[in-house]
Amino acid sequence: MASPYTEIEVDDRIVKVTNPDRVYFPESGATKLDLVEYYLAVGDGIVNALFERPCMLHRFPTGLSGDKVHQKRLPAGAPEWVETVQLFFPRWKRTADELCVTELGAVIWAVQMSTVEFHPWNSRRGDTEKPDEWRIDLDPGPECTWDTVQRVAHVAHEVLDELGAVGYPKTSGGSGLHVYVRIPPDHGFQDVRRAALAFAREVERRAGGDVTTAWWRKDRDPTQLFVDYNQNARDHTIAAAYSVRGVPSARVSAPIGWNEVDDCEPDDFTMFTMPRRFAEIGDLHADIDDHPFDIAPLLAWAERDEAAGADAPPEPDDD
Known part of the structure; x- marks a missing residue:
């Protein structure tokens, strides 16, 4: 029997999201589709954080109750428009093609492939050996x-x-x-x-x-x-700005102002609270x-x- 799915329109892309009702965060009941909708809500911010950077994916194929996969290589089956960058790993003596986000559709496709966390390099594909x-x-x-x-x-x-x-x-x-x-x-x-x-x-x-x-x-x-x-x-690598973390409360790595440091707590920022915050104040890292x-x-x-x-x-x- 084919898996249930829904189709998500992202700019001029259509991303097929299978098993949209699968519970990823048992504590809240948040589903795979909820995760997709979160990343859509903070789209400009997550793309800015990942843009043209090699990106390791932290995937949870059956949600947080299952195993976590740290994936350097792009998962199989990517559409031709999902871009990559090739990296050499001396210890392996081989290369790997990692996700290289250039548009929001690639983020949503990665979530379709069970990605919860995005961990980008601190360099970009123009010269991956020179951090920016x-x-x-x-x-x-x-x-x-x-x-x-x-x-x-x-x-x-x-x-x-x-x-x-x-x-x-x-x-x-x-x-x-x-x-x-x-x-x-x-x-x-x-x-x-x-x-x-x-x-x-x-x-x-x-x-x-x-x-x-x-x-x-x-x-x-x-x-x-x-x-x-x-x-x-x-x-x-560390979790990108706007990346959800694979923890029961679905915390987010959230950009804050220096004037917010004294008044905030880590639990203030989750996939449930960030969309409204982003809609109100936008991307605090936009001009980095x-x-x-x-x-x-x-x-x-x-x-x-x-x-x-x-x-x-x-x-x-x-x-």
Whole structure:
């Protein structure tokens, strides 16, 4: 028997969504079609976040109650208009064609293929080896409070202001915060990671004992916040702005204003609350491309730290 389906019109595309009534989020009863309608509601925002970036997909073929699949390769059966970018993975010694979103229809097709979360690279297909996005990941330990995350976010904002960099904050959809900064694609992943580490160390110095840049998890106090510079390493990805997260409450990684940091909670932003917010205020990250920041000052900080004997953590695996 053929699966039930509905057809969704997205601009000039028609996407066939099978099993639209399948429950993806048992806690709320939200279905696959509800997820499709969420991404349609924030369409401009999710496309802006993913545009021309290699994108790993977190798929839940039977909903959150089933297995989660981390998928680099584009799922089979894609329409010819769904675009990809080919990447080389040294550890595999082979390539993979990853989803490369250029239009909203591709996002909806990926949701049809059971994608809940979208995890893009911080580079674009024009030169995948040159990041154009510096990512600051404020990652709280298991006993770190949300108050600490909020306080450290303001420290990070202070340092960014002093550098003349425009930071675009968002909730992670988990327990932390991310801040994105657009950068010219002039450096490789190693230099961007060095710059991110230098920034993290400056935040650590200013924030005191609440913050750590310790590489090994065993060396971190569970009450501390880790400024995770490793998210700038090659093929390390985090959930995109507007991506739903695969958690029972259907939290969203939500762009926020700096003036909202003190008053928001992670649970304020879900696939049920974000459509209205997006309709009212639009995409808070819409103009990120207009504010590129040259990381040269951060690389100078990195040289200063290294000259003073700071350890250089080993490079993480790139795949």
